[in-house]
Amino acid sequence: MVDYEVTETLDVKGQNCPMPVVKTKQATDNLDEGDILEVLATDPGSMSDLGGWAETTDGVELLDQTDGEDVYTHYVRKTE
Structure with a gap:
């Protein structure tokens, strides 16, 4: 396993489809380019x-x- 320099952690444990994707999209919208979620x-x-x-x-x-x-x-990773 690779260790990444994580910028932010999103906890969607206990949530089912489509919420993990919806919440991930919302979280990446608030990141800067190069940040890792x-x-x-x-x-x-x-x-x-x-x-x-x-x-x-x-x-x-x-x-x-x-x-x-x-x-x-x-x-x-947010790429742009």
């Missing part, structure tokens, strides 16, 4: 949902996703 989710669907969102959204890059025992961690 760490997203903590318990919804297994967040792995594909956030991946798909990042692929189709300009200005963000999904750096990594990890599948923990109970928590899925996503790292999103």
